[in-house]
Amino acid sequence: MNTHNALFAHRVRLVAVAMAAVAFLLVAGQAAQAQVTPAAGYTPPDDTPSIKIGAVVFADYTFQQKPTVKDADGNEIHSNSFNVARSYINVTGNISHLVAFRITPDVTRESGTGSSLNGSMTFRLKYAYAQINLDDWLPKGSWIRLGIQQTPFIDSVDGIYRYRFQGTVFPERAGYMSSADAGVSFRTTFPNNYGDIHVGVSTGEGHSKAEANSQKALMVRVGFKPLPRHPVLKSWRLQGFYTADSVQSNAERTRAVFNTTFEHPYLNIGFDYLNTHDQSSAKPGSQNLHGKGWSIWGTPKKVFANGSSVEALLRYDYMEPNNEITTIGVSTVAGKGIDKRTIGGIAYWFPKIGSVAFALLFDVENVTFTDYA
Numbered sequence: 001m002n003t004h005n006a007l008f009a010h011r012v013r014l015v016a017v018a019m020a021a022v023a024f025l026l027v028a029g030q031a032a033q034a035q036v037t038p039a040a041g042y043t044p045p046d047d048t049p050s051i052k053i054g055a056v057v058f059a060d061y062t063f064q065q066k067p068t069v070k071d072a073d074g075n076e077i078h079s080n081s082f083n084v085a086r087s088y089i090n091v092t093g094n095i096s097h098l099v100a101f102r103i104t105p106d107v108t109r110e111s112g113t114g115s116s117l118n119g120s121m122t123f124r125l126k127y128a129y130a131q132i133n134l135d136d137w138l139p140k141g142s143w144i145r146l147g148i149q150q151t152p153f154i155d156s157v158d159g160i161y162r163y164r165f166q167g168t169v170f171p172e173r174a175g176y177m178s179s180a181d182a183g184v185s186f187r188t189t190f191p192n193n194y195g196d197i198h199v200g201v202s203t204g205e206g207h208s209k210a211e212a213n214s215q216k217a218l219m220v221r222v223g224f225k226p227l228p229r230h231p232v233l234k235s236w237r238l239q240g241f242y243t244a245d246s247v248q249s250n251a252e253r254t255r256a257v258f259n260t261t262f263e264h265p266y267l268n269i270g271f272d273y274l275n276t277h278d279q280s281s282a283k284p285g286s287q288n289l290h291g292k293g294w295s296i297w298g299t300p301k302k303v304f305a306n307g308s309s310v311e312a313l314l315r316y317d318y319m320e321p322n323n324e325i326t327t328i329g330v331s332t333v334a335g336k337g338i339d340k341r342t343i344g345g346i347a348y349w350f351p352k353i354g355s356v357a358f359a360l361l362f363d364v365e366n367v368t369f370t371d372y373a
Contacts, residue, residue, distance in 0.1 A: 007369040012364075045136075055087075058087070097135075129149040142188040151226055157261065240258055269297065269298040274292065275292050290325075306351050346363075
């Protein structure tokens with residue numbers, strides 16, 4: 001390992017997250033219509049249109065212990081700031097029991113160096129899709145979505161690893177996956193709660209970028225619960241995820257993830273293994289990059305009688321983005337690059353009232369980059 005080429009980052013943060021939702025019922029402008037009395041033993045589906053409005057705020061104070069930076073006068077300082085990393089407005093609703101929708105504007109800071117809005121808070125779309133529910137014909141939880149929507153893997157684990165406000169899950173944090181993309185997808189569940197399958201076709205560029213070419217990404221996620229009726233292990237889940245995409249024609253960009261999680265009232269744990277392949281072009285002399293890495297995390301918790309809890313956040317990421325580098329027709333020798341991230345924190349979750357949740361997290365994050373040529 002070339003330790004003299006190492007870079008270090010050490011940060012201490014206090015993070016707060018607030019999530020709220022309130023539901024509104026659409027009132028038809030027409031006069032009340034006659035009600036259809038259901039036949040004995042049959043309850044018709046509820047086709048009353050409705051809209052729900054919610055909000056999510058990620059706010060933090062971050063102090064960077066190292067490396068230090070220099071201000072405009074050349075003084076060596078520790079960078080520190082108050083931030084609103086994310087602010088969502090969620091608008092969801094049902095047109096009928098068959099058709100639903102979601103629109104989520106995302107307010108984030110513009111960081112593009114060539115943009116006139118650099119440093120400003122900008123308003124953009126994070127999610128905007130229509131959903132056709134297939135519960136009348138397929139197992140409950142089956143649907144088709146069209147538009148800008150959650151990518152299959154990120155959506156499946158964010159509900160278990162609920163510390164996105166500290167930092168995203170491993171494949172996304174390492175820069176290999178986006179949480180949302182434009183496309184079409186289909187999900188259905190297996191009988192007796194044994195799992196589900198989610199398949200989609202998207203642009204492959206993520207929600208924050210426009211389509212770059214004619215290539216599309218095929219995403220497949222299969223989730224399986226080996227023991228769905230076991231009193232303790234019923235929440236243990238195994239998942240496989242694969243993305244087949246191309247940067248250009250015949251220039252592959254693939255992602256493969258194996259994931260396992262376990263949920264318990266006093267402990268959630270998870271493990272990811274990631275394998276990546278990026279080929280910049282199919283032309284002679286272009287590079288092939290093969291990366292691999294893994295992540296493990298746990299959140300032991302103490303739950304109080306009023307519904308609040310104190311949780312520890314423990315996480316370790318290890319990534320070799322250039323585990324194997326080859327040039328078409330030529331073998332290349334270069335530093336693999338090793339990225340390590342350690343996160344330790346303590347969180348207090350206030351009692352949840354309905355769908356409203358609020359948490360405070362104090363955490364220390366240490367990142368090192370070594371063995372780069």
